[in-house]
Amino acid sequence: MLAGTLRQVLGEAKVSTSPSVLEAHGRDEGYPEVRPPLAVVFAETVADVQAVLEVARREGVPVIPFGAGTSLEGALVPQGPAISLDLSRMNQILEVRPEDFVAVVEPGVTRKRLNERLRREGLFFPVDPGADASLGGMAATNASGTTTVRYGGMRANVLALQVVLANGEVLELGRAVRKTSSGYDLKDLFIGSEGTLGVITRLTLKLHPLPEHVHTLRVFFPSVERTAEAAYAILASGLPVARLELVDDLALRAVNRYLDRNYPERPALFLEFHSATAAAMQEESRFALELVREAGALEVEAAMTAEERTAQWEARHQAYWALVNLFPQRKYLITDTAVPLSRMPELVGYARALMDEMRLEGNILGHVGDGNFHTLIAARDDAYARAEAFAERLVARALELGGTATGEHGVGLRKKKYMPLEHGNALAWMARLKTLFDPEGLLNPGKVV
Amino acid sequence: MLAGTLRQVLGEAKVSTSPSVLEAHGRDEGYPEVRPPLAVVFAETVADVQAVLEVARREGVPVIPFGAGTSLEGALVPQGPAISLDLSRMNQILEVRPEDFVAVVEPGVTRKRLNERLRREGLFFPVDPGADASLGGMAATNASGTTTVRYGGMRANVLALQVVLANGEVLELGRAVRKTSSGYDLKDLFIGSEGTLGVITRLTLKLHPLPEHVHTLRVFFPSVERTAEAAYAILASGLPVARLELVDDLALRAVNRYLDRNYPERPALFLEFHSATAAAMQEESRFALELVREAGALEVEAAMTAEERTAQWEARHQAYWALVNLFPQRKYLITDTAVPLSRMPELVGYARALMDEMRLEGNILGHVGDGNFHTLIAARDDAYARAEAFAERLVARALELGGTATGEHGVGLRKKKYMPLEHGNALAWMARLKTLFDPEGLLNPGKVV
Ligand SMILES: Cc1cc2nc3c(=O)[nH]c(=O)nc-3n(C[C@H](O)[C@H](O)[C@H](O)COP(=O)(O)OP(=O)(O)OC[C@H]3O[C@@H](n4cnc5c(N)ncnc54)[C@H](O)[C@@H]3O)c2cc1C
Ligand SMILES: Cc1cc2nc3c(=O)[nH]c(=O)nc-3n(C[C@H](O)[C@H](O)[C@H](O)COP(=O)(O)OP(=O)(O)OC[C@H]3O[C@@H](n4cnc5c(N)ncnc54)[C@H](O)[C@@H]3O)c2cc1C
Numbered sequence: 001m002l003a004g005t006l007r008q009v010l011g012e013a014k015v016s017t018s019p020s021v022l023e024a025h026g027r028d029e030g031y032p033e034v035r036p037p038l039a040v041v042f043a044e045t046v047a048d049v050q051a052v053l054e055v056a057r058r059e060g061v062p063v064i065p066f067g068a069g070t071s072l073e074g075a076l077v078p079q080g081p082a083i084s085l086d087l088s089r090m091n092q093i094l095e096v097r098p099e100d101f102v103a104v105v106e107p108g109v110t111r112k113r114l115n116e117r118l119r120r121e122g123l124f125f126p127v128d129p130g131a132d133a134s135l136g137g138m139a140a141t142n143a144s145g146t147t148t149v150r151y152g153g154m155r156a157n158v159l160a161l162q163v164v165l166a167n168g169e170v171l172e173l174g175r176a177v178r179k180t181s182s183g184y185d186l187k188d189l190f191i192g193s194e195g196t197l198g199v200i201t202r203l204t205l206k207l208h209p210l211p212e213h214v215h216t217l218r219v220f221f222p223s224v225e226r227t228a229e230a231a232y233a234i235l236a237s238g239l240p241v242a243r244l245e246l247v248d249d250l251a252l253r254a255v256n257r258y259l260d261r262n263y264p265e266r267p268a269l270f271l272e273f274h275s276a277t278a279a280a281m282q283e284e285s286r287f288a289l290e291l292v293r294e295a296g297a298l299e300v301e302a303a304m305t306a307e308e309r310t311a312q313w314e315a316r317h318q319a320y321w322a323l324v325n326l327f328p329q330r331k332y333l334i335t336d337t338a339v340p341l342s343r344m345p346e347l348v349g350y351a352r353a354l355m356d357e358m359r360l361e362g363n364i365l366g367h368v369g370d371g372n373f374h375t376l377i378a379a380r381d382d383a384y385a386r387a388e389a390f391a392e393r394l395v396a397r398a399l400e401l402g403g404t405a406t407g408e409h410g411v412g413l414r415k416k417k418y419m420p421l422e423h424g425n426a427l428a429w430m431a432r433l434k435t436l437f438d439p440e441g442l443l444n445p446g447k448v449v
Numbered sequence: 450m451l452a453g454t455l456r457q458v459l460g461e462a463k464v465s466t467s468p469s470v471l472e473a474h475g476r477d478e479g480y481p482e483v484r485p486p487l488a489v490v491f492a493e494t495v496a497d498v499q500a501v502l503e504v505a506r507r508e509g510v511p512v513i514p515f516g517a518g519t520s521l522e523g524a525l526v527p528q529g530p531a532i533s534l535d536l537s538r539m540n541q542i543l544e545v546r547p548e549d550f551v552a553v554v555e556p557g558v559t560r561k562r563l564n565e566r567l568r569r570e571g572l573f574f575p576v577d578p579g580a581d582a583s584l585g586g587m588a589a590t591n592a593s594g595t596t597t598v599r600y601g602g603m604r605a606n607v608l609a610l611q612v613v614l615a616n617g618e619v620l621e622l623g624r625a626v627r628k629t630s631s632g633y634d635l636k637d638l639f640i641g642s643e644g645t646l647g648v649i650t651r652l653t654l655k656l657h658p659l660p661e662h663v664h665t666l667r668v669f670f671p672s673v674e675r676t677a678e679a680a681y682a683i684l685a686s687g688l689p690v691a692r693l694e695l696v697d698d699l700a701l702r703a704v705n706r707y708l709d710r711n712y713p714e715r716p717a718l719f720l721e722f723h724s725a726t727a728a729a730m731q732e733e734s735r736f737a738l739e740l741v742r743e744a745g746a747l748e749v750e751a752a753m754t755a756e757e758r759t760a761q762w763e764a765r766h767q768a769y770w771a772l773v774n775l776f777p778q779r780k781y782l783i784t785d786t787a788v789p790l791s792r793m794p795e796l797v798g799y800a801r802a803l804m805d806e807m808r809l810e811g812n813i814l815g816h817v818g819d820g821n822f823h824t825l826i827a828a829r830d831d832a833y834a835r836a837e838a839f840a841e842r843l844v845a846r847a848l849e850l851g852g853t854a855t856g857e858h859g860v861g862l863r864k865k866k867y868m869p870l871e872h873g874n875a876l877a878w879m880a881r882l883k884t885l886f887d888p889e890g891l892l893n894p895g896k897v898v
Contacts, residue, residue: 099681099791100820122685142630153628155637156605171875177787178819179602180853181591181641182860183872183897184879188604188637192630209685232548236571236658239725240689276688277736280729287726338626342548370627371549404629411631423632426620429886430633436885437878448632 002059003039006083009051016040025084029131030072031414032331032384037064037084044089046201050168052085053199056442057166064444065195067137068110070129072334073412075141075194079446085199087136093117094202101207102159102176107136107200114205123207126151129408130320136200141410142192149235149369150242150274153408155191157206163190163198166438176204189433194410195444197437211242211274213281216309219292220266220299224248224352227267228345230295231368234271235341237291239284243272244369248352251319251363251376258322263315264299269368270316272309319365320376327361327378333387337398338372338407350397351375358390359383372407396421411448419449451508452488455532458500465489474533478580479521480863481780481833486513486533493538495650499617501534502648505891506615513893514644516586517559519578521783522861524590524643528895534648536585542566543651550656551608551625556585556649563654572656575600578857579769585649590859591641598684598818599691599723600657602857604640611651612639615887625653638882643859644893646886660691660723662730665758668741669715669748673697673801676716677794679744680817683720684790686740688733692721693818697801700768700812700825707771712764713748718817719765721758768814769825776810776827782836786847787821787856796850800824800843807839808832821856845870860897868898 006015016022022036038061043049056063066076066086076084091108098121105114112132115124127138128145137143139161144153151157160174174180174187190197221227227246234241247270252263273288275281285302292300303312324332339347348364355362355375360383366373375394379387395405395418405411405418419427431449434441455464465471471485487510492498505512515525515535525533540557547570554563561581564573576587577594586592588610593602600606609623623629623636639646670676676695683690696719701712722737724730734751741749752761773781788796797813804811804824809832815822824843828836844854844867854860854867868876880898883890 097789097791100789101684102789142634144628144630148628152601152605155634156601169874171878172873173875175853175871176789176851177821177853177856178790179593179597179787179821179856181593181857182853182855182864183641183868183876184646184882185591185604185634185637185641186875186878188634192632192634197633209687211687213687235550237725238658238660238662238723274687275729276686277729277732279732280724280726283726283728283732338628340546340549340551340625341627342546372626372628402625404624404626404631406631407626407628408630415631419632422624424621425618426622426635427632429620429635432885433633433882436881 002061005055005059006039006041009055010041010048014042014044014048024069025066025086026077028069028071028074028076030332030334031074031077031412033077035078037078037082040084040086042086042089046164046170049085049164049199049201052083053164053166053168056083057440062442062445065140065199067107067134067140068132070131070133071137071141071412072409073414075410075412075447077413087134090201096121098123100176103205103207105135105203105205107134107203109135111135111138118207119210122210124210125157125205126208127154127157135203139191139200139203140194144408146243146245146367148367149244151208155188158187158191158203159206160204161187161190161200162202163200165198166440166442192410194412194448196434196448197443213275213278214309215273215281215285216303216312217271217288217292218301218312219269219297220264221296222266222298224267224348225345226296227269228368230269230292230297232341233291233295234288235369237287239288240274241271241369242274243270245270245316246366246368246373247316247319248364251365252315254322254326254363255315255318258325259318266298270313319363323363323376323378330378330380331384333377333379333391335375335391335394336372336407336409337395337403337405338370339398339401339403341371343401343403344368344371344373347398347401348373351394354390354393358386360387360390370407413447451510454504454508455488455490458504459490459497463491463493463497473518474515474535475526477518477520477523477525479781479783480523480526480861482526484527486527486531489533489535491535491538495613495619498534498613498648498650501532502613502615502617505532506889511891511894514589514648516556516583516589517581519580519582520586520590520861521858522863524859524861524893524896526862536583539650545570547572549625552654552656554584554652554654556583556652558584560584560587567656568659571659573659574606574654575657576603576606584652588640588649588652589643593857595692595694595816597816598693604637606655607636607640607652608655609653610636610639610649612647612649614647615889615891641859643861643897645883645897646892662724662727663758664722664730664734665752665761666720666737666741667750667761668718668746669713670745671715671747673716673797674794675745676718677817679718679741679746681790682740682744683737684818686736688737689723690720690818691723692719694719694765695815695817695822696765696768697813700814701764703771703775703812704764704767707774708767715747719762768812772812772825772827779827779829780833782826782828782840784824784840784843785821785856785858786844786852786854787819788847788850788852790820792850792852793817793820793822796847797822799846803839803842807835809836809839819856862896
C-alpha cells in the first residue's frame with residue numbers, strides 16, 4: 001500500500017489519508033471537479049520532499065505539490081492516482097536582511113505572514129494575488145496582482161529558488177542579487193511551471209520599502225472606454241501609480257446589493273499612488289485629479305488617511321464575494337486574459353456583450369494598468385457549460401488581439417486547450433523541457449503542457 | 450569552399466571575406482584575443498538567417514550571431530572555424546505603438562536609434578548599457594545599466610522574442626502583454642543565452658514615458674562606506690531614484706587629468722530622480738539632499754536644467770575613456786560582479802586593496818543601487834596575466850559574499866571558469882538545455898556552458 005510505504009519512510013505524523021484531508025487536496029478554488037489523491041504528505045524538510053519523490057519513482061505514482069490551495073485552474077486536481085505533497089509545514093521565514101532588501105523563506109510561508117514580519121523593518125513584499133497564497137504556490141503560478149503595475153509580479157521579485165527535481169537532485173537557481181547575466185535563466189523557467197518541473201523548497205525574495213505617503217482615488221466614468229482612457233493618461237503621466245484597478249458597473253451593482261451600499265453603478269477606476277514625501281503626495285494627487293477629470297470623470301473621491309483608503313477600496317475587495325454571495329448555489333468561473341493596453345476597452349466591451357448574449361451573470365474587474373482583467377461568472381449547474389464556452393470565445397478573442405490566455409492564474413487543466421494557439425510550435429519545446437526535467441512524468445503530470 | 454557556398458545561397462552582397470571585415474568580427478570590446486571567422490554573412494531577413502543555419506548544418510561549421518560587437522567577455526570570438534552572422538542590416542523599427550507602450554524591432558536596431566525614434570512619442574526604452582549596442586545583442590547578454598535600479602534590465606523590458614533555432618525552426622516566445630502566466634518561460638531562457646540557443650530575429654519591447662521632471666545630484670563622501678550608506682538611505686526612502694552610480698576617487702583623479710578638471714578626488718555618488726510634477730521634484734530634491742547630508746556628504750551639487758545635468762554627469766560618463774586615454778597602449782580588463790547590497794562597500798574595499806597589492810592601475814565605478822560595480826584595469830602587456838588573476842580573486846570573493854560573477858556583461862569565454870562555483874549542479878542542466886536546443890553544437894559553441 002502506497003500510504004503504508006509513505007508512513008514507513010516519513011513517519012505517521014506526516015502522512016494523512018483521512019477523507020477530509022484527501023478531499024481538501026483534490027481541489028482548488030476555481031476548478032469545478034474534486035479528485036482526491038491517494039495520500040497527502042506534509043513535508044517538513046527538503047529530505048522529506050526527496051523521500052516522497054523517491055517513493056514516487058519507486059512506485060511510479062506522481063506527486064502534486066500543494067501550497068495553500070487557492071489556485072483556480074485545476075493545477076492541483078489529480079488526473080490519476082497521485083500523492084499530494086503539502087508544503088504548508090515548511091513555513092519558516094529563514095532570514096530577513098533589511099540591509100539587502102532580501103528575505104529567504106520556505107515555500108509554505110504565506111504572503112500575509114511574511115508581510116506581518118516585514119512591517120517592523122519598514123519593508124514589504126509587493127506581490128498580492130488577493131488570496132493568502134503560499135509563496136511557493138505564488139512562484140509556481142507566477143502570480144501577480146494589484147501592485148504589479150508598479151512592482152512587477154513574481155519573476156521580478158524572486159531572486160533565487162531552491163528546487164528539488166523529480167530525480168531528487170537539489171538545484172540552487174539564481175542568487176540574492178538584484179541582477180545577473182550568469183548562465184541560462186533556470187530560475188524563471190521554474191517560476192510559472194506549476195509544479196511540473198520541480199518542487200520549490202526555498203525562495204529568496206526582493207523586498208521594497210513600505211510606502212510612507214499613500215493616497216488613493218476612486219473615480220466613476222460614463223463608459224468603459226473613458227475609464228480606459230483615464231488609465232492610459234495615468235500610465236503616460238509618470239505618476240507613481242501603484243494600483244490601477246477597474247471595477248465595472250455590474251460589479252458595483254452586486255456590491256450595492258450585497259453590502260447595502262449606494263455606489264454609483266458606473267465603471268470605476270480605483271487608483272493608489274505611493275509618494276516619497278507628503279508635499280509630493282499633495283501635488284501628485286492634484287495632478288492625478290486633473291488627469292481623470294480631463295478624461296471625463298463623473299465623480300471623484302480622494303482619500304489620504306488609512307481609514308479613508310480602506311473604506312474606499314471596499315468595493316474593489318468585495319467584488320468577488322459580492323458575486324459569490326448573491327449567487328451562493330452556483331459554480332464560478334474566472335477568466336484572466338491580458339491584452340496589449342489599448343485593446344483592453346475593446347475586449348471588456350466584447351466580454352460584456354458576450355455575457356449578455358449568452359445569458360450569463362457576472363462582473364468584470366481588472367488590473368487595467370497591466371491590460372489584464374477578470375470576468376467572474378456565476379453559473380447555475382446547467383449553465384456551466386455555457387460559461388466555459390464563453391471563456392473559450394473570450395480567450396480566442398484575446399489571442400486574436402495579441403493577448404494571452406492567462407495573465408496571472410496559470411494554465412492548470414482548464415487552459416491547456418489554448419496553449420497550441422498561443423504558443424504555436426514553441427509548445428512542443430515546452431513539452432521537451434518537461435521531458436528533460438521529468439522523464440517519467442512524475443511531477444504534476446497532465447498540467448501546463 | 451564555405452564562403453563560395455554562402456555566396457551561392459545568399460548572394461554576393463551579403464557575404465564578406467575581406468580581411469578587415471573578418472577581423473572586426475573576430476573580436477569584441479573587452480577580450481584580448483582576435484580570431485577572425487571564415488566568413489561574415491550580413492543577414493537581411495529571417496530567411497537569410499535560416500539559410501545560414503542550413504549551410505552551417507550541412508557543412509558542420511558553427512555560427513556566431515553578431516550584433517554591434519560591443520560585448521566584453523569574448524562571446525563573439527570563435528573557438529574554431531566559424532561563420533559570423535551579422536544582424537546589423539536587420540535594423541527596421543517595425544512598429545511603435547505608443548498606446549500600448551510597445552515597440553517591435555529587428556535585432557540590429559541600436560538603442561540610440563530606437564530612442565531617437567521614440568522621443569517624439571514622449572517615450573523611451575530605458576535599458577542603457579553605455580555603449581550603443583544592438584537590441585538583439587542586449588537581449589542576448591541580458592544587458593542592464595544605469596537606469597536598471599528603476600526600470601529593470603532586458604528581462605523586465607523585453608515582452609516577446611522571435612528566435613530561429615539551430616534546426617531552422619522559428620519560435621515566437623512571449624506576447625506583447627505586460628504579464629502572462631502561460632506556459633514555460635522560454636523568452637527569459639533565450640534572454641542572456643549569448644547566441645548559444647538561437648538567433649534573435651525580432652524583439653517586442655516595453656516602453657516607458659519620458660520623465661518630464663528630472664533632477665540630479667552629485668555628492669562627494671569621505672569614504673566608500675559612507676557612499677554606500679547614502680545609497681542605502683536613498684533606496685530605503687522610496688524616492689523615485691532612476692540612477693544611482695558610484696565613481697571612486699581614483700576614477701575622478703583620472704578624469705581630472707584627462708579633461709583637466711578639478712573634481713574633488715573623493716568617492717562620489719551620482720544620482721538622478723524622475724519626478725511626476727515640478728513641485729514634487731523640488732520637494733524630492735530637498736529630501737534627497739537631506740538624506741545624503743545625514744549620511745555624511747562633504748559636498749553636494751544639485752542640477753535641475755538639462756545642461757547642468759549633462760555637465761554634472763560628465764565625470765561618470767568619461768570615467769572609462771579617461772582611463773583608456775591615460776594609458777593608451779595598455780590592455781583593459783573590466784569586471785562586473787554584483788553582490789547583495791550590504792556587501793558592496795566591503796567588496797569595493799577588497800577590490801581597491803587588492804588592486805594596490807597586485808600593483809594594478811584602475812578605477813572603480815558602480816551601479817551601486819543594484820550592488821553591481823566595475824573595476825576597470827589598464828594593464829601593461831606583461832601585467833595582463835596579473836589583471837586576470839585579480840579578476841579571479843575578486844569574483845571568488847563576490848561569490849563567497851553571495852554574489853554573481855557577472856551582473857550584466859555575461860559569461861562569454863572569460864567567465865566560464867566561474868560557472869561551476871556559481872551554479873553547482875545546475876550547470877549540468879544548463880548544458881543539457883544547450884544540447885536539447887542545439888544538439889550539433891552549431892550556435893556559438895564553447896560559450897556560456
Ligand atoms: C479570490 C481569489 C483571488 C485571486 N486573485 C489572484 C490574483 O489577483 N493574481 C494571481 O496571480 N492569482 C490570484 N488568485 C489565484 C491564486 O491565489 C494564485 O494562483 C496563487 O499563486 C496560488 O498559490 P497557492 O499557494 O494557493 O498555490 P496552490 O493552489 O496550492 O498551487 C498552485 C500550483 O502551484 C504548485 N505549487 C504549489 N506550491 C509549490 C511548490 N512549493 N513547488 C512547486 N510547485 C508548487 C501546485 O502544484 C499547483 O500547480 C486568486 C485566487 C482567489 C481564490
Ligand atoms: C564602454 C562600454 C560600456 C559598457 N557598459 C555596459 C553596461 O553598463 N551594461 C551592460 O549590460 N553592458 C555593458 N557593456 C557591454 C555591451 O555593451 C553589452 O554586452 C551589449 O548588450 C552587447 O550588445 P551588442 O549588440 O554589442 O552585442 P555583441 O557584442 O555583438 O554580441 C554579444 C553576444 O550576443 C550575441 N548576439 C548578438 N546579437 C544576437 C542576436 N540577434 N541573436 C542571438 N545572439 C546575439 C552574440 O553572439 C554574443 O554572444 C559595455 C560595453 C562597453 C564597450
